[in-house]
Amino acid sequence: MTTKAPHGRVLLEVKDLAQHFGGLKAVDQVNLSIHEGEIVSVIGPNGAGKTTFFNVLTGVYPGTRGEILFNGRELRGMASHDIVAAGVARTFQNIRLFAHMTALENVMVGRHTRTAQFLLGPLLRSAAFRNEEKAIETAAKEHLEFVGLKALGNELAKNLPYGAQRKLEIARALASEPKLLILDEPTAGMNSTESQDLVALVRKVRERGVTVLLIEHQMRVVMDISDRVFVFDYGVKIAEGKPKEVVANARVIEAYLGKEGAQ
Amino acid sequence: MLIQQLVNALTLGAIYSLIALGYTLVYGILAMINFAHSEVLMLGAFMALGLAALLPAIFGTGVVGLVGMFILSMAGAGVINVLVERFAYRPLRHISRLAPLISAIGVSIILQNGVFLWISTQSLRFPEPVAIGQVPVFGATISTLQITILAAALILMGLLHFFVERTKLGKAMRACSDDIQTAGLMGINPDYIIALTFFIGGALGGAAGVLYGMNYGSIKYNLGFLPGAKAFTAAVLGGIGNIRGAVLGGFILGILEVLASGYIPNGAQWRDVIAFTVLIIVLLVRPSGLLGEKIAEKV
Numbered sequence: 339m340t341t342k343a344p345h346g347r348v349l350l351e352v353k354d355l356a357q358h359f360g361g362l363k364a365v366d367q368v369n370l371s372i373h374e375g376e377i378v379s380v381i382g383p384n385g386a387g388k389t390t391f392f393n394v395l396t397g398v399y400p401g402t403r404g405e406i407l408f409n410g411r412e413l414r415g416m417a418s419h420d421i422v423a424a425g426v427a428r429t430f431q432n433i434r435l436f437a438h439m440t441a442l443e444n445v446m447v448g449r450h451t452r453t454a455q456f457l458l459g460p461l462l463r464s465a466a467f468r469n470e471e472k473a474i475e476t477a478a479k480e481h482l483e484f485v486g487l488k489a490l491g492n493e494l495a496k497n498l499p500y501g502a503q504r505k506l507e508i509a510r511a512l513a514s515e516p517k518l519l520i521l522d523e524p525t526a527g528m529n530s531t532e533s534q535d536l537v538a539l540v541r542k543v544r545e546r547g548v549t550v551l552l553i554e555h556q557m558r559v560v561m562d563i564s565d566r567v568f569v570f571d572y573g574v575k576i577a578e579g580k581p582k583e584v585v586a587n588a589r590v591i592e593a594y595l596g597k598e599g600a601q
Numbered sequence: 602m603l604i605q606q607l608v609n610a611l612t613l614g615a616i617y618s619l620i621a622l623g624y625t626l627v628y629g630i631l632a633m634i635n636f637a638h639s640e641v642l643m644l645g646a647f648m649a650l651g652l653a654a655l656l657p658a659i660f661g662t663g664v665v666g667l668v669g670m671f672i673l674s675m676a677g678a679g680v681i682n683v684l685v686e687r688f689a690y691r692p693l694r695h696i697s698r699l700a701p702l703i704s705a706i707g708v709s710i711i712l713q714n715g716v717f718l719w720i721s722t723q724s725l726r727f728p729e730p731v732a733i734g735q736v737p738v739f740g741a742t743i744s745t746l747q748i749t750i751l752a753a754a755l756i757l758m759g760l761l762h763f764f765v766e767r768t769k770l771g772k773a774m775r776a777c778s779d780d781i782q783t784a785g786l787m788g789i790n791p792d793y794i795i796a797l798t799f800f801i802g803g804a805l806g807g808a809a810g811v812l813y814g815m816n817y818g819s820i821k822y823n824l825g826f827l828p829g830a831k832a833f834t835a836a837v838l839g840g841i842g843n844i845r846g847a848v849l850g851g852f853i854l855g856i857l858e859v860l861a862s863g864y865i866p867n868g869a870q871w872r873d874v875i876a877f878t879v880l881i882i883v884l885l886v887r888p889s890g891l892l893g894e895k896i897a898e899k900v
């Protein structure tokens with residue numbers, strides 16, 4: 339697979355970002371930038387601070403220090419829903435769909451920030467209200483079809499097979515029309531066929547002009563899909579580069595295998 | 602006789618259901634019991650009383666005046682509920698689970714005493730909104746008042762159903778009810794949806810207050826307590842947090858009460874005891890309520 343050097347303009351720039359919990363430096367001194375159109379992976383041992391990093395990016399945690407510049411705009415300190423409106427959407431390591439809603443409704447909720455609110459519209463049954471509801475449904479169906487779940491739209495999210503739930507999370511995130519899509523272990527618990535399927539989907543997402551940042555544990559997937567890789571250990575970014583460069587990096591091998599493994 | 606009793610039961614049940622919806626909507630999103638809800642329904646009835654004196658000059662008597670009074674009282678009760686949330690619950694939301702509960706009890710006492718001190722300590726006559734007639738149905742006579750109450754309640758439930766199932770904001774409400782943090786991460790402003798939920802719950806409570814006043818013909822500062830407690834129980838019976846459950850629980854409670862007072866000797870005195878005994882039995886068998894799922898752990 340081709341691994342291109344960073345191209346395009348900078349979409350996300352993280353400067354000296356830290357998230358401390360008391361004395362624990364879950365994320366510390368992280369500097370990195372992501373360019374438009376890239377697929378970038380974050381790897382690292384368990385507890386390296388990868389998910390915490392994603393949580394700071396999406397406003398779950400406030401961050402202790404540093405800047406998150408997205409399109410030149412500071413995201414740190416913004417509420418999660420405003421970050422979505424700014425163009426960052428995400429999925430979760432442990433699937434967090436709206437279990438009691440149908441697959442289609444989940445995606446429709448994802449469109450929330452991209453549509454107008456009509457409080458009295460339903461009562462007045464205004465044409466604008468009806469057109470808007472119709473447009474939400476049409477767009478949601480397109481996103482379901484994009485991830486290959488067109489036939490399952492009326493199923494409750496909790497009743498979908500596991501792999502479909504992962505894809506539904508992606509469809510729901512895409513429905514907000516993000517510029518940056520953040521995927522937290524999208525292939526967790528998948529067999530190799532399902533993983534390949536998901537890799538293909540992530541490429542399709544990039545073809546739509548969406549930049550992708552993902553946490554991934556399956557090294558085969560990382561090597562296959564990533565333009566660049568960031569390596570975290572103990573909350574700090576210890577390496578970055580093209581996949582082949584990173585796996586040859588002594589510090590990375592040390593982080594995964596310990597000092598003796600590295601020698 | 603049976604038909605007459607059934608209509609009485611449905612009328613009472615419809616009022617309980619409307620109140621129960623207010624408890625269940627709020628619980629569904631915040632996992633919190635809004636103990637001030639019974640006062641919101643009382644205030645709805647008092648606003649209707651005030652409007653009944655004012656509105657005929659504007660809208661005239663008859664249906665337009667009645668509908669105007671109804672809608673304005675609902676809106677007023679909704680706004681009060683939103684203010685209660687904004688100033689008494691929201692600042693405490695992240696402090697502890699118990700703090701908003703205590704705050705709710707405090708608000709309840711303040712509102713009740715406010716009406717007691719500033720408006721009236723006595724029962725006030727609630728005006729007949731329209732001339733009440735009797736309609737014969739299968740040998741029973743049913744008052745047009747009961748038909749009006751039942752119709753108004755069913756229309757409101759229908760509107761709520763449409764809103765929750767079919768509109769964008771209704772879906773956002775359900776999403777928040779499923780998982781409020783994830784809803785925020787999908788672009789929904791949780792504070793806005795919480796305020797909207799309090800508005801809708803309060804408006805339904807206000808409507809129930811007006812219907813309650815119409816049904817009994819008089820209102821008092823403490824009128825909210827008993828129907829509030831019963832409707833809360835109805836919401837738990839149906840499965841708190843579940844909208845259909847609140848409606849079902851309200852009607853079951855209404856039917857139990859009316860049947861108990863109609864068919865058991867001295868039943869009128871015993872009806873609350875009988876109704877609540879049945880509730881306890883149901884909860885022993887199904888702790889999560891009739892339509893409730895296992896109560897989800899909120900993380």
